[in-house]
Each structure stands twice: as C-alpha cells, then as structure tokens.
Amino acid sequence: MKAWRVHENGEPREVLRLDTVPTPSPGPGEVLLRVRAANVNFPDAMLCRGEYQIRPPLPFTPGVELCGEVLELGADVTGLTPGDRVIGTAHLPGGAFAEYAVVPADFVLPAPPALDDAEAAALHIGYQTGWFGLHRRAALRPGETLLVHAAAGGVGSAAVQLGKAAGATVIGVVGGAQKVKVARDLGADLVVDRRTEDVVAAVKDATSGRGANVVYDPVGGDAYTKSTKCIAFEGRIVVVGFTSGTVPTPALNHALVKNYSILGLHWGLYATHDPVAVHHAHGELTRMAAEGLIKPLVSERVPLTGAADAVQRVSDGTTVGRLVVLP
The missing domain is CATH 3.90.180.10 (Medium-chain alcohol dehydrogenases, catalytic domain)
Incomplete structure (x- = not known):
C-alpha cells in the first residue's frame, strides 16, 4: 500500500x-x-x-x-x-x-x-474537543457570550457552530478579510479581524463593557493575553492549544483580582479516564449533524x-x- x-x-x-x-x-x-x-x-x-x-x-x-x-x-x-x-x-x-x-x-x-x-x-477530534471544552469544562449557558480565537480554522470553526447550537452569542477572532467572511458564514454574530481591529475594545463594545463569559483559545500567545483583558466577571478561559507557538504564563494574581477561571482541556485524556463521556458526546454530535446544527x-x-x-x-x-x- x-x-x-x-x-x-x-x-x-x-x-x-x-x-x-x-x-x-x-x-x-x-x-x-x-x-x-x-x-x-x-x-x-x-x-x-x-x-x-x-x-x-x-x-x-x-x-x-x-x-x-x-x-x-x-x-x-x-x-x-x-x-x-x-x-x-x-x-x-x-x-x-x-x-x-x-x-x-x-x-x-x-x-x-x-x-x-x-x-x-x-x-471527531475538533468537535469532541469543542463539546468537552464548552459544555464539560466551561459549562456554557444559553445567552452567554462566547469568544472564539482562530474562528475560521479547523478547531475554531467547530467551536463557533457548537456555541451557536448552545444558544450563545458568538464573537469570532480571525486574521484577514477572507477569514472574516468564513467566520460570518459559520454563524458568528460578530467577527473581529485582529490584523486591523482592536480585539479587546471590540469585545467590550459588543458586550456593553461586561466582556466575554467564555473564551475558547486554541492559539495561546497574544490571543490569550488579550482574552484576559476582556473576560467577564466569573468568566472562563478554555485553553485548547498553542498554534501561535507561544505558551503563555498566566498571571494568577490577575485571575484572582478579576475573578475568572483558567481551564485546561486535553480531550485525549477522556478516552482513558471517561470513555462513556466520549460516546455520549458522539451521540450528541451525531444528533446535531442530523439536525443541521453542525457541519x-x-x-x-x-x-x-x-x-x-x-x-x-x-x-x-x-x-x-x-x-x-x-x-
């Protein structure tokens, strides 16, 4: 072969x-x-x-x-x-x-x-990661604001669709005009081009100053830093990966003062520690695909x-x- x-x-x-x-x-x-x-x-x-x-x-x-x-x-x-x-x-x-x-x-x-x-x-990997990140780790609720970095990429695009299916208002961050259109077509309510716009200001403006309730971050680096500046009270930052190549060092005093959570997500561990949950998530994803909520x-x-x-x-x-x- x-x-x-x-x-x-x-x-x-x-x-x-x-x-x-x-x-x-x-x-x-x-x-x-x-x-x-x-x-x-x-x-x-x-x-x-x-x-x-x-x-x-x-x-x-x-x-x-x-x-x-x-x-x-x-x-x-x-x-x-x-x-x-x-x-x-x-x-x-x-x-x-x-x-x-x-x-x-x-x-x-x-x-x-x-x-x-x-x-x-x-x-499998992208949507299972998104499902566990948004539902199991961050407990995303209908009506909350979800900020997704790299929203036009493989991992981010899944999170945009899953966020919309969960009833959240989704703000997508992308790099470039072509990716702005992609994120909009995926269903993001607001798309911010990090190359030409101030991400922090855009998120605060869209949320009347409250900030994002949940941040889905597969990028790390500067994306993570900006997330900490526009995270809401009792917000949750889900750390999914570091495609930027830079692993941030969280300022824990900042998390304490602003009262937000930093949540790690290593989806592969669920196959070992809780395989029943993986099968449950697959059932949910299969249902959502059949209903046209995700693709x-x-x-x-x-x-x-x-x-x-x-x-x-x-x-x-x-x-x-x-x-x-x-x-």
Whole structure:
C-alpha cells in the first residue's frame, strides 16, 4: 500500500515521503480499515517536527484522524462488521495518511450518516474537543457570550457552530478579510479581524463593557493575553492549544483580582479516564449533524499525493476550515 512516512524530523513538506509498504494486519482488539478520508490536524505537523507529546519511533505515518471502512477484525473484536463506516483516531506509528490503517476497536465510532466521508473525518477530534471544552469544562449557558480565537480554522470553526447550537452569542477572532467572511458564514454574530481591529475594545463594545463569559483559545500567545483583558466577571478561559507557538504564563494574581477561571482541556485524556463521556458526546454530535446544527467546514479535499503539502499549509496557518486527504 501507499503510505506517507517520516524518516527524520523536520518540516512536513521536507521530511514526508510517500513509500510503498506492506498492508498491516489487525492484532487482538484491532480492526483493519480502508482509509476513506483522513483529516489534517495541527498535531500532524508537530509529529513531523518531533515536537508533539507523543513521539512515535521513526519511520512513522502521521495522520491522527480518519473516516474508514472496516475490512478485517482482529481477535476479540465485537460490535463491528466488515463494511461498517466508522470514524476515529489512528494508532501511531501507523497513521491515517495511507491507504489502510490498523486502529484499536475501542477507538472507533459509527460515522454520522448526515456527513460525507471528508466531513466525517473532520468531526471527531475538533468537535469532541469543542463539546468537552464548552459544555464539560466551561459549562456554557444559553445567552452567554462566547469568544472564539482562530474562528475560521479547523478547531475554531467547530467551536463557533457548537456555541451557536448552545444558544450563545458568538464573537469570532480571525486574521484577514477572507477569514472574516468564513467566520460570518459559520454563524458568528460578530467577527473581529485582529490584523486591523482592536480585539479587546471590540469585545467590550459588543458586550456593553461586561466582556466575554467564555473564551475558547486554541492559539495561546497574544490571543490569550488579550482574552484576559476582556473576560467577564466569573468568566472562563478554555485553553485548547498553542498554534501561535507561544505558551503563555498566566498571571494568577490577575485571575484572582478579576475573578475568572483558567481551564485546561486535553480531550485525549477522556478516552482513558471517561470513555462513556466520549460516546455520549458522539451521540450528541451525531444528533446535531442530523439536525443541521453542525457541519465540518471542509475547504479542500486533496488526493493522497498532496498530503505533505496539506500538512505544511495547515501548520503555516494559511488555510481555513479543514483540509482532508482522500486516498
């Protein structure tokens, strides 16, 4: 089969190589999937650079999220049959940027019928992260104001849709006129272009000085700093990631004086600590997809040969929504 592999760490476009390798076989508790679509995530670039918290042995195939068709079941697997269309996370070092992938059976869920393969591949991580961040961690309530950084990106676009579905007023922050339109089309009530507008002033003006009740921050760096200047009384800042490359150092005296909370979200831990909650969230997301409340924004569908370039562009921050690889 064809599979992209990293033989040495570095920039994705430089170190990813399209190899021909044997098709894997599932072991006990595993399933062999034909990859129908593989979503590109920022962690794929970090994996290529050797900067992610997980460092698989070289060579490895990145691609942490996919929609696939069940081809073969390993021993002790129940509840699945060949031909099932599923979504889930890949099992490194054999990631999803390949024609086939072996995945632990516990890591797959039924693909929502309302979504096509590319959309389904882009649902799991981004929308589960958004659902847990907004509902489980921040307890977002109808009528509250939600501020979403990188609102036109893959993670941010999911939070915009989920915030609207929850009855919140959503303010999206983006960088550039093209992304302003994308965030508006996603349903954001107000979109602020950080390149030309004062984010803090815009949020305070939109909320009559109260500030945002919940901030969803996958960016870190300056975005986090600005969030602390426009967070409401008893507000909650959900820290999702650091695509800016800068991990902020919170001033805890500031959190004390302004009476706000800083909430970390590592969604992957729920698969270990509370898998029942992951299944519950998937049920909610499947329902919302069927009702048309959420739909992953897939801006590009690229062939397998374009995976390396797609990972690089997502890492460079030049894309909107999701890029999905179709083997």
